Amino acid sequence: MNTFGKKLTLTTFGESHGKAIGCILDGVPAGLKIDEAFIQSELDRRKPGKSKLETGRKEDDRVEILSGVFEGLSTGTPIAMVIFNTNQKSKDYDSIKNLFRPGHADFTYFHKYGLRDYRGGGRSSARETAARVAGGAIAKLMLQELGVAIQSGLCEVDGIKAEKIDFAHAKGSKLYALDPNKEAQQEAAILTAKEAHDSVGGVVLTTATGVPVGLGEPLYYKLDAVLADAMMGINAAKAVEIGDGIASTHLKGSQNNDPITPEGFKSNHSGGILGGISNGDTVIVKTHFKPTPSIFKEQETVTVDNEPTVCNLKGRHDPCVAIRGAVVCEAMMALVLADMALLNLGKKMDHLKALYPTH
Numbered sequence: 001m002n003t004f005g006k007k008l009t010l011t012t013f014g015e016s017h018g019k020a021i022g023c024i025l026d027g028v029p030a031g032l033k034i035d036e037a038f039i040q041s042e043l044d045r046r047k048p049g050k051s052k053l054e055t056g057r058k059e060d061d062r063v064e065i066l067s068g069v070f071e072g073l074s075t076g077t078p079i080a081m082v083i084f085n086t087n088q089k090s091k092d093y094d095s096i097k098n099l100f101r102p103g104h105a106d107f108t109y110f111h112k113y114g115l116r117d118y119r120g121g122g123r124s125s126a127r128e129t130a131a132r133v134a135g136g137a138i139a140k141l142m143l144q145e146l147g148v149a150i151q152s153g154l155c156e157v158d159g160i161k162a163e164k165i166d167f168a169h170a171k172g173s174k175l176y177a178l179d180p181n182k183e184a185q186q187e188a189a190i191l192t193a194k195e196a197h198d199s200v201g202g203v204v205l206t207t208a209t210g211v212p213v214g215l216g217e218p219l220y221y222k223l224d225a226v227l228a229d230a231m232m233g234i235n236a237a238k239a240v241e242i243g244d245g246i247a248s249t250h251l252k253g254s255q256n257n258d259p260i261t262p263e264g265f266k267s268n269h270s271g272g273i274l275g276g277i278s279n280g281d282t283v284i285v286k287t288h289f290k291p292t293p294s295i296f297k298e299q300e301t302v303t304v305d306n307e308p309t310v311c312n313l314k315g316r317h318d319p320c321v322a323i324r325g326a327v328v329c330e331a332m333m334a335l336v337l338a339d340m341a342l343l344n345l346g347k348k349m350d351h352l353k354a355l356y357p358t359h
């Protein structure tokens with residue numbers, strides 16, 4: 001279960017402290033211009049160690065394209081990419097190899113498989129998301145050809161909520177903060193938790209503009225359902241909202257419905273999706289991330305033999321995973337929308353006639 005998508009599929013491989021991580025992206029149409037500098041820039045946004053708000057593990061995250069690209073264009077065959085790990089400190093995890101870290105996947109991986117890679121969490125580590133960002137970058141290049149733009153930022157940190165949304169500001173912010181007036185307060189909350197050997201959670205807002213009407217497959221591959229699945233598949237994600245999400249349950253139908261005019265929708269409570277299909281308005285998704293489970297406080301746990309013990313963690317960890325989760329959310333939205341665009345081909349006879357004109 002390491003593959004995501006239907007027509008555009010992403011398969012990832014590798015572990016946090018293994019030799020490398022990487023992906024195979026299959027289904028990219030031939031002739032797409034592959035901008036390697038753009039792919040690297042997306043990875044640079046996600047890579048660790050950029051500031052004191054992130055883990056101290058420093059990885060260059062240099063991506064190498066192994067196949068599927070010739071003379072700068074996609075060939076229509078699988079695109080394989082690899083990122084070599086260069087800054088592992090596996091000895092930091094020797095003390096926890098026989099116990100389970102609270103809040104981590106150690107317990108469930110061990111009981112499912114009978115063993116686990118305890119070095120940084122192995123396959124369950126958020127390090128794996130670098131491969132998703134690489135694949136998502138190519139999906140973004142596809143979507144750019146269709147006029148679709150995706151952006152994200154933190155709209156909440158430790159309960160401190162943004163009161164304005166400024167994606168331009170988020171691009172230059174160390175924590176991808178959407179509200180410049182709340183950024184200092186949010187940063188202080190992260191650093192206070194870090195100094196107390198603790199962590200905080202956060203919420204990422206991701207939007208897509210320019211999405212055409214008609215993306216999404218009723219009934220069992222709905223756009224909103226697949227987006228929720230994609231976001232919930234990101235490490236530490238615990239909840240996803242589409243459009244107004246939870247807030248819509250507090251409204252009357254007359255308040256929640258989006259009136260339609262010849263010029264378009266007057267509001268967007270639906271988050272750009274109706275009946276599981278995009279309606280042409282901005283697609284809006286919020287992803288809620290729990291506090292980083294890797295904290296430097298003594299915690300109760302058990303050993304692999306179910307004996308009581310305490311966990312005293314070492315290593316290098318993000319005090320707020322939502323920061324670097326923002327670009328991962330963008331990648332997952334890009335992969336979903338590009339997949340849906342490919343699935344939408346041939347849904348009308350006019351589409352087929354355009355692809356296969358009579359001679």
